[in-house]
Amino acid sequence: MPLRIAMVAGEASGDLLASHLIRAIRRHHPDAEFFGIGGPKMQAEGFDALWPCELLAVHGYVDALKRYRELSGIRKALLAIIRAQRPAAFIGVDAPDFNLWLEGRVKDGGTPAIHFVSPSIWAWRGGRIRKIARSVSHMLCLFPFEPALYEKAGVPVSYVGHPLADVFPLHPDRSGAREKLNLALGIRVVAMLPGSRQSEVRNLADTFIATARLLHRRHPEAVFLVPLATRETRQLFEAAVHRNDARELPIRMLFGHAVEAMTAADVVLVASGTASLEAALLKRPMVISYRIGKWQYRLMKRMAYLPWVGLPNILCNDSLVPELLQDDATADKLAAAVDRWLGDPVACRRVAQRFAELHLSLRQNTAERAAAAILPYLGDGVRS
Incomplete structure (x- = not known):
């Protein structure tokens, strides 16, 4: 069977991050298949979007409450698909309120759950780190001060840099x-x-x-x-x-x-x-x-x-x-x-x-560093 990886990305920024990551993983696993929730940039890399990432774009607490039933239904439906298909790994890109719930249940079912982009636990709601520790197999951080917070909590973590630093020139014209x-x-x-x-x-x-x-x-x-x-x-x-x-x-x-x-x-x-x-x-x-x-x-x-x-x-x-x-x-x-x-x-x-x-x-070549951290979880890519 081909290597299959489930992914969820929220909003345009997550779509861009995930598209770069798909490309980097494919350099090591050219036949890898990706499915879940994503946007046009991910789809351009061959991603099978069962739902569009725009569905996860909620603005503030009121909007989140209004759409709770809809988003909860999508999340449960995707979890059922993941449990049936047993992909090599699940990668949640940002969207922590949506992804951490999913990651915890995926991880409990034996599938590695990687979260790409640390929630801002250093800014507010630091107690979330306990939920993160239960939910994820590995955290990928964009900022250099973040890994120490996860190491202290016993969460496997990698600093991968920020993708914008790779894209933007050091000397703007x-x-x-x-x-x-x-x-x-x-x-x-x-x-x-x-x-x-x-x-x-x-x-x-x-x-x-x-x-x-x-x-x-x-x-x-x-x-x-x-x-x-x-x-x-x-x-x-x-x-x-x-x-x-x-x-x-x-x-x-x-x-x-x-x-x-x-x-x-x-x-x-x-x-x-x-x-x-x-x-x-x-x-x-x-x-x-x-x-x-x-x-x-x-x-x-x-x-x-x-x-x-x-x-x-x-x-x-x-x-x-x-x-x-x-x-x-x-x-x-x-x-x-x-x-x-x-x-x-x-x-x-x-x-x-x-x-x-x-x-x-x-500037750390983010997509390649993120892929390198994920590859050990993929094994031989076969799920019986």
Whole structure:
């Protein structure tokens, strides 16, 4: 029988990670077959998607509760398929709330369960590590400080680096990015990334536009680039521009092109999340912002362990870039923080050097290292 591997990836980021991993495993097992829950990038590698990964995209506690019955039914159906087919291994890519339940039951049935991308136990809900220890055969970590937490709990673990560090150049081509976006080299450029989710754009669009208005008064030549990931988020931001009567501002909305926009920018104003790590890998000074529901913010703040929410500060263990969250996420404060970067080239060079060191620490050829950690669990690939 061919080697069969079950996988579950949630959202677009998991789809990308899993597609690279499939390719890396196939270099060792060319005939391996993969099935489960995945997206278009995994399917392009020959993955058999029984359900699309978009089904796992839940936004906040309320959405998760609303969809609990649907997602629980999918999870139980997939578990039944895995038990019937007895694959060589199960690999859960991110989506911990969905995958850890599955991994525990798969592992109890004798199938190795590997989890790719550690949950943020170092940031909040650290008690989850007990559930993880029961559920997984091996944890694959993206960040260098994570393995020690799992070793202490007796969980087999490997540090594999972050895939974005492999993809992003060590020396970003800023002039090339400006040429591609038809921007002159001498003008000031601020990239504004209000988030990839509709809820994030709703929460930040008005404030980011007000921030652009204040900065435009101080820097009339400045251009504001706003890359938006989907048609829906673009429509939300366009509506905010009209609502705030801001059509006279030099705001350029882009469909995608977030990397090019950040590379071209003097400063990045970014919603907390993976985009802030991308900005760090592009060696850009930034201001991190975020706003969520008040009760949700209070709950998460009470459960948090670290003084930062932004990945650049967490990974460098230092307050390198300002974080203006919730009630502090005002146009006045955001504009002042962006303006400080624009007026301090020495500080910009200093933070770029720290981000270059971070980039090197995360560049580990992630897919190959992850595959190397998984291969010992695959055995001869035969299940009787």
